[in-house]
Amino acid sequence: MEQLSRVTGATIAVLAALIEHGEPCWGLAVIKASGRPAGSVYPILERLEKAGWIASNWEEDTSRPGPRRRYYELTDDGATAARAAITSFRQRDAGTVSVVTPRVVMS
């Protein structure tokens, strides 16, 4: 797993949403839960996946026709690193606590 070169408030919000959700989470649910615009969350998810913090898979529900949803979840190492990053970020900048508090939407 790679270290992130840049950890922003939006990154922390996405990580917090994934931790809060616990199990594989639909990409749009991450967007909703993080409270960040989709234009920010898609690149963050891509970056986290490239760095090995999260993994993604297609949905297994075969009853829904058409294109499949993509589900994201933290890897074991990613979950540990995410908690550390959130703690570090909150300690460094207490003003962002309210921003990173996730509002998880179950899918």
Add this chain to the structure above:
Amino acid sequence: MSFAESAARVAVTVSAISLPRTIRERYREQWLADLRDAAEVGLNRGQIAFAALAFAITTSHPWPERRALATAEVQWRSRLAQGLALGAALLGLSQYASIIPDRDFSANPPDYGSFGPFISLATGTLFAFALVGTVFALLLVIATRGMDLRVRVAVALLALVACAPLGQAAIDSTQYGEFGEYLRPSALVYLFGALVTTAAVGLLWRAYPRRADRARGSWVFPIFSGVIVAVSVGAGAAVAAMVWSHRRPLVWLPDSVDGAARLSNPNYVEWLSLKNQFEAMMNATLAWWAIAGVALGILIAIMPFALRLSTKSTVLTTVGALCIAVIAEAGLLAYLELGEHTVALWAIQLVVIAGRVGLVIVAVMGFAGPWAQRRSNPGASSRARRASRRAALQ
């Protein structure tokens, strides 16, 4: 399906197409699913579409592995092809400035006096370069089949632009005499060519990795380059209007004519009206070129910082800007008929030739110059940078 939904699907599909091949299909399906189910989480489809577009624009396009295997020779051929194609395209576009002095392909060539043979030889050589350079560039691109698709498309587009004068000749052959000089329908050929060239240069720009690790250089040299460009353009305009103009006596002489002579001239009122008209034209010309010169100078001064250009690239950019400026200025001279025919015809042509030769040199040297050869594999250097960044973070 509503129009908004269709538009969102088109945006998502186009965004996916522009992604690197390895992730293209994955995101296309993911975004289409997100579009379909956006309402479930209370999101707008437009947000998904804009997010997809933003993602596509900001995603870095990795240099594929197969390109890393390309030999230095293949890299060199590709660069030469890009330089030749861009040079040929710029030659094609710069032909626009020569429409009036050349009277294009469909009228009698003007008499350049003793400079005639030189001008004919120079323009013939440039035409041959555009032709041979285009064909050679296309052959090189075919020979470097493993290279980036964007490079190959860009070279093909530039080859198309190199044919702009032929398009102009074809259009004018049916409509000659019905429209005024630069504002003929054939001007659209050059406008189209300029747009295609811009797209091709954009593709080439995207084909190379960003140079985020390059430190910003001194501000002195870019500022100096910008001032040179601005002053050159301004000085050229001043010389054109105040020295070369065959209307200069008409504009500047009146103040030295005494009142009695003016009043005794029966055509004085008409003459005065003409004088004011020409003065306004001259002032507008000078003002336009002063603005253009300052804008171009500022652009040249800012570009090295914004694009993190090296000193050599800054020099090439400055020379290229000067070439474009002198070609445009020569075109304006011809358009406004500011020159005396005995001198200005060949002077304008020589300026255009110098500018066109300069553009070719800048294009070829920029891509295939000695320093470009040393930077043999941009993909490899990009990976090396990423590896070094990773090492620094661990």
